[in-house]
Structures are given as C-alpha cells and as structure tokens.
Amino acid sequence: MITLAVKERNAKESTEALRKKGVVPAVFYGPKEDATAISIDGLKLDRVWKEAGETTLVKLTGAGDEKDTLIHDVQFHPVTGSILHADFYVLEKGKKVKIKIPLEFVGVAPAEKLGHIVVKALHEVEIEVAPAELPHHLEVDMSKLENVGDHITASQIPLPPSAELKTGADEIVVSIVEFKEEKIEEPAAVVPAEIIGEKKEGEAAPAEGAETAPAKAPAKEDKKS
Template identity: 30%
Template sequence: MLKTILIKAKKREALGKSATKKLRNDGFVPCVFYGGKEHIHFYAPMISFRELVYTHDAHKVELNIDNNKFNAILQDITFHPVNESITHADFLEISEEKPITIDLPVNVTGSAPGILKGGKLFIKMRRLKVKALPSSLPEHITIDINNLDLGMSVHIKDLNIPGLTFLENSLNAVISVQIPRLLKLAEEVAVTAATTATPVEGEPVAEGAPAKPGAPATPATATAPATDAAKGKDKGKEKGKEKGKK
C-alpha cells in the first residue's frame, strides 16, 4: 500500500511571473492542484518535497491547503536546469472509489543463477504504468529473479499482482539476464575448436595418409618396374638408330 506524505501549503493570492519568481526565491514551490471542480494554485516549502521526490518509491499525498485536506498524487514536477531545484509541481486529486493511472518503480529481489554463470542483469523498464484503485497500489513492483538463468527474461505478461492492470505491452521484457559478448565469443570459439578437432564419421582419407584407429590403411599408388621384354625393345631401338647414323 502507498505511504502517505503530508504537505502543508497555502493558497496563492497573486499569480504571474514576478509573484512566482518571488516564491521561488523565498524557498517555496509554486503548485497546482487539479481537483474535480476547480484548480487550486498554491505554494509549499521546498523542504516538504524531500520525502516525495528524492525516493525510489511512489507515494500518496495529503495536501493541507489552508486547513482544507485533499488526497492526491504527484502528477508532474519540473526542475531548474542548472541547480536542479524544484520549480513547479502538479497534483491530481484521487478517490478511493475511482481507479487511477500511475507509474510505479521496479524493485528487484533475489539472486539470478545466470549472473553466477557470468551473465549480466539488465533492467530494461525501471517504471511501469499501471491502473488500479488507490488502496490496491503498492509503493513499488517487486520482481523475483531467483529463477532467471542465462538468456531468460521477465515480461509484462509474467507479472501477476492482484488489483493491478498493466498498461504496457504484455510482450515487453522488464528484466533479462544476457550473455556478455566476451563470454558468448569464448563459447563460439570453444565450439568451433571442438568441431575442427573431431573428425567427421565416414570422412575419406587421402591416399598415403595414415589410417584412423580401427580402419585399414589406404595403399599408396606405386609405379610398376619395367619388364625385361620392355627393356629389350628399348635396346633394339637404340641399336637401329646407331646403324642408320653409320
């Protein structure tokens, strides 16, 4: 269930750039509350936002504007581009009977076997958009990774949290354990080396090559020696040539 943070505030009497600038210089944050009937412009001390903004979890907010209480959630917030101070905040009224849409942070628990084998954990979606009644909203979405091995992922469709409707694509991977490039390359090299070193069954052996264990050697082709008859014919031809020269 969402934790509730109290913010005491005052309604703004003056609007405009100069009034807004003065509020910021005095350490206040200009805000707008979007309720059912009207929008309320108010301001609150910047220190009141510390628990709400600088945290990983989602929260409900109880706004006390001039002693009038409203239940809300932080809808939007802007920061100064240089000093990162809060420059503006928008709040949206909530009702326990009406579902709201909100982004919830992802929290990981457990130890993935794939990491112990050299894999790397990737959190691909750090916040998930959900729809639920305020009473059903958790501070964060906890995902157990104790069963994640190398190459495995947790998708939106794998998440089953009572009371929550996920508005993301059901096929989107939230968390995955991927094989690092160097580890994958080492595996490919090992497989290639094993394939090269192991002879393929039935592979022909070159002539004159040593036989494989248990296989007969293939005889090398030898040149047959000349017969005596052939030698006599050659000698007769040589004598005939000598007589012709005389």
C-alpha cells in the same frame, strides 16, 4: 500516507518573491477539481518529493478539504537542483488510477553468476490500481533466472490485489542471453618482398673472382643517310 501542508495563493503573486522566501509555487487540479494555485514550504516539499516521487499518494491539507494527490510534474533549477514548481494531480475518490510504476530488480540471477548476460528490457510497467494500494515500485525477483533463455514477463510481476496490468502480459521484462567470447582473427603472415640481386634458392653463386656480366646495352639506332 504522506501528508503535506499547503496554502492557497494568489495566482498573480510573484513566484520569484515566493522563492526568495524559501516557498515553492505549485498547483493542484483533477477531473473534478479546478486548477488551484498553492504555495508550499520548500524544505518540506523537497523531503516529500524524495520520499514519494510520482508514484506515492500525498495528502494535501490546508486548502479546503483534504485531497489525495500524486505529484504529477516537478520543475528544477538547472544549476542548484532546487524545486521551482510542482503540479499535484487530485484523484477521484472510489476510482482507480492508471499509472506507470518503476521496477526494482531484486537479487542476483544464478545465470549471471555463471558469466551470462542479463538483459533488462523494461524498467516500468503500467497498472490500474486503487489509490490506497499505489505501490512506490514493483519488485522483480532475479533469483528465478537460472539458465540461458530464462525470462520474466510483465504478467509474472506480483501486483497489489486491486491492480490490473495494462502493459502487455507477454512483454519480456528481463531475460538471460549466453555470453560468447569474441574470437579475434590472427593477421595473415606477411611475406617479405624479394630483394633485387639476392640469390634465389637453387641458383649457383658466381665463382670467386668472376665478373658479373654487364647488362646488355640497348641496340644503337642506324644512322640515316
């Protein structure tokens, strides 16, 4: 379990002043815990966040009794990416916690090696589990996907002994679909336009020296008397 030292702070204390000293303002709360303002060394919190994320138990020390918590929400600076504030959710001892756990797809599907397509429909599943058995992630074994149509459902993902799946058991996590090469239709042949005056097939060419008959002149209108 990861341990993180914190200090209680006055909620009215300037958060900007804390950040200038490299300290991050935070808060913890829970079903049986009042919201309590705390402060944490910024570098230590950054290391814990990268290791634990939101799915690994973090034990808080230095603010009364030790508390088993989950990092519930983190706010980041939009430019530097540094942590500006963090919430910690205090778990009830002896009670399971309902939480969404990210999936990690392990290995390569044999069907993918044959050129077919892997479709990942879910990237996390919800479980209810004892805090001591909280997994950082759940693994999905891709080596089982050998043929087109093969799939893995949520119920086929291995869980910790105390865990109960809350996501629908039959929900498809990942599947294989056939790769079909798109056929490109060839454009229709373009028929060249007929050139005026061009000799048509089967017509005799005019004799050498012969004149082409002039076009018939339009009829003259009768003069009115």
